[in-house]
Amino acid sequence: MKKYFLPAAKTALVLVYLVILAGALVRMTGSGMGCPDWPKCFGYYIPPTEQKGLEFTANKTYDKGQVIIKDETLLVAKEDFVATSTFSQNNWEPYTKHDYAIFNPMHTWVEYINRLCGALAGIACFVTFIFAFGYWKENKKIVLYSFLVCVLMGFQAWLGKTVVDSVLNPVKITTHMLAAFLIVALQLYVIYIVSAKNIVRKFDKKFNITLIVVLLFTIVQVILGTYVREFVDTIEKTGAPKEFWLLKPELSFYFHRSFSIVVFLANLYLLLRNKNLQLGFEKVNWIVRILLFEILTGVVMSYMNFPFGSQTLHLVLATFLFSVQFYLLLESRNSKTY
Numbered sequence: 001m002k003k004y005f006l007p008a009a010k011t012a013l014v015l016v017y018l019v020i021l022a023g024a025l026v027r028m029t030g031s032g033m034g035c036p037d038w039p040k041c042f043g044y045y046i047p048p049t050e051q052k053g054l055e056f057t058a059n060k061t062y063d064k065g066q067v068i069i070k071d072e073t074l075l076v077a078k079e080d081f082v083a084t085s086t087f088s089q090n091n092w093e094p095y096t097k098h099d100y101a102i103f104n105p106m107h108t109w110v111e112y113i114n115r116l117c118g119a120l121a122g123i124a125c126f127v128t129f130i131f132a133f134g135y136w137k138e139n140k141k142i143v144l145y146s147f148l149v150c151v152l153m154g155f156q157a158w159l160g161k162t163v164v165d166s167v168l169n170p171v172k173i174t175t176h177m178l179a180a181f182l183i184v185a186l187q188l189y190v191i192y193i194v195s196a197k198n199i200v201r202k203f204d205k206k207f208n209i210t211l212i213v214v215l216l217f218t219i220v221q222v223i224l225g226t227y228v229r230e231f232v233d234t235i236e237k238t239g240a241p242k243e244f245w246l247l248k249p250e251l252s253f254y255f256h257r258s259f260s261i262v263v264f265l266a267n268l269y270l271l272l273r274n275k276n277l278q279l280g281f282e283k284v285n286w287i288v289r290i291l292l293f294e295i296l297t298g299v300v301m302s303y304m305n306f307p308f309g310s311q312t313l314h315l316v317l318a319t320f321l322f323s324v325q326f327y328l329l330l331e332s333r334n335s336k337t338y
């Protein structure tokens with residue numbers, strides 16, 4: 001069992017990153033409401049690819065819960081039934097959770113693939129948890145944290161559903177994202193415990209404390225970022241073209257933009273301290289590279305009208321930044337004092 005744990009945990013982590021990427025694509029393409037219901041999509045395990053599939057069809061067998069769009073409203077089949085040649089209201093009830101009834105095949109399929117990735121990641125986390133029992137006698141923490149990851153994945157699935165029901169409530173979207181970061185951190189932690197190699201690095205108190213501060217800075221910056229994103233969302237919803245999204249930004253944007261200077265300087269300090277004292281933490285170089293790229297995508301979004309892919313990249317890079325910083329903190333805590 002033990003030998004399967006690490007490959008399973010790494011696979012689960014990659015799948016969690018994929019879910020984050022897919023979620024960012026959902027957002028970029030505005031596909032969040034591509035499936036109005038949850039966990040099925042328009043009441044189907046595999047959603048239709050064209051509008052016709054959601055129109056009332058005479059003589060078709062409908063299963064309970066399947067959805068049609070009629071007169072711009074969603075109707076749900078009350079029971080399993082075979083439709084007659086004419087539409088009968090008696091077989092249908094209105095979908096009450098929200099009144100969003102648009103079918104866009106691209107949105108539906110992007111959202112559906114996002115959900116598939118989520119399901120795959122959930123299964124991978126559960127399999128990792130089972131294999132974690134191989135470490136039960138040695139280190140119960142591994143089992144406990146793997147279990148916690150499963151619980152959080154369940155929480156995310158539930159939150160995903162409430163996000164849809166609330167027609168993309170901003171606070172819920174932000175919580176969804178922070179919970180994703182927590183999952184990544186826990187998964188990295190169990191991977192680290194199991195795979196920690198005996199590479200000797202020097203422990204430096206100042207480096208370690210700065211690293212904790214830097215990690216907190218990243219979390220603050222991410223929360224600020226989600227505020228900017230929520231603001232952008234409200235402008236986008238008015239139908240304004242991209243050049244207007246940040247024409248009159250809220251204060252959160254200026255905080256977010258300026259705080260990245262503080263974040264950058266703090267990370268630069270880590271880089272220089274590591275170099276000057278030859279502490280041996282190579283990942284700090286990666287952190288600064290990712291950070292530069294992150295700031296660049298932020299600038300590109302803000303001053304070049306959100307080109308295709310920039311929003312997704314900005315979010316994915318933020319996740320990598322957090323991941324590498326967190327892993328570095330684990331390495332730093334475990335290094336030796338001379």
Ligand code: HEM
Nearest residue numbers: 221222225226228229232257260263295298299302311318
């Ligand atoms: C330390 C560097 C940075 C980090 C970690 C960071 C992180 C984030 C995160 C996590 C989001 C939320 C994305 C989402 O919810 O989809 C965001 C949004 C945003 N950030 Fe940053 N950011 C950084 C620097 C910058 C800079 C320097 C700028 C601009 C000059 C910027 C501009 C924006 C904009 C415009 C959004 C809204 C994006 C959207 O609506 O999709 N960011 N940021």
